[in-house]
Amino acid sequence: MSGFWGMPELASAHGGAIDRGMLLVHILMLVVLTGWGVFFIMALVKFRGSRHPKADYAGLRGRWTIWTEGAIVAVKAAILIGLSVPFWAAAIRTLPGPGEDAVEVRVVAQQFVWNVHYPGQDGVFGETRPELVDDAGGNPLGLDRSDPHGRDDIVRVNWLHVPVNRPVIVHLTSKDVVHGFSLPEFRVKQDAIPGMSIPVSFTPTMTTEEFRERLRERARREHGDDPEALEARLAAIEDRHFEIVCTQLCGMGHYEMRGFLKVHSEEDYAAWLEEQAAALPEDGDEVDDFWL
Ligand SMILES: [Cu+2]
The missing domain is CATH 1.10.287 (Helix Hairpins)
Structure with a gap:
């Protein structure tokens, strides 16, 4: 519809x-x-x-x-x-079971960003500890890099990457106040509540590129008779992304609390994961440098 x-x-x-x-x-x-x-x-x-x-x-x-x-x-x-x-x-x-090859990710809301935490290649989330939380130092989740499970974890701010046609489970929580995690195109909406981890799941059925193609088709339908307006619309679609919108008035910066979701093809997603793994800190690296 x-x-x-x-x-x-x-x-x-x-x-x-x-x-x-x-x-x-x-x-x-x-x-x-x-x-x-x-x-x-x-x-x-x-x-x-x-x-x-x-x-x-x-x-x-x-x-x-x-x-x-x-x-x-x-x-x-x-x-x-x-x-x-x-x-x-x-x-x-409808939460996918262990046999369904779901992508599991944690999303931790805070004023006014979305922190995204991937378990990395071992599939296990590293430990996070409140005393390690350091927003300015680039460790917004307080991830413990000395925990064996935490070494390969990937943390990104405001960007959620997922593959197409595979179930995604988002474990949703918040660091401060109640936020609303909303993905309008995926018909997903769930409050992020401090102290609770709430699982939300969905299966993306189109990649970001297919999404843009749909928007182009719609633009051509709506502005077919006005080449100038059509050109402007098509130009704007070039860098359009699925958005993560905050749907709870969570403070003064609520309006700017906007993340992006990229749906990759299966191969692109694997390549993205590899790229992230390659950028992880090695033993002896100054961890602060990595975070920034
Ligand atoms: Cu918010």
């Missing part, structure tokens, strides 16, 4: 279900709005001042009113228990 009523492009496997869910909710709300609107107008006419000069504190009596109220409670309970709870339970169960 990408491009539908101003929705962003759709770039994740589960996103279609979210879009359909949103459409369903809008239709349901339209029904509810119409129902209550009609009821409101009926009440205004039926209980108008000229017919009821004195307030009736007992209100309506009679079987019909009781039955209507009962029906409303029953329908709402059915929506909650029959629709929302099973939907949520299914959504929680």
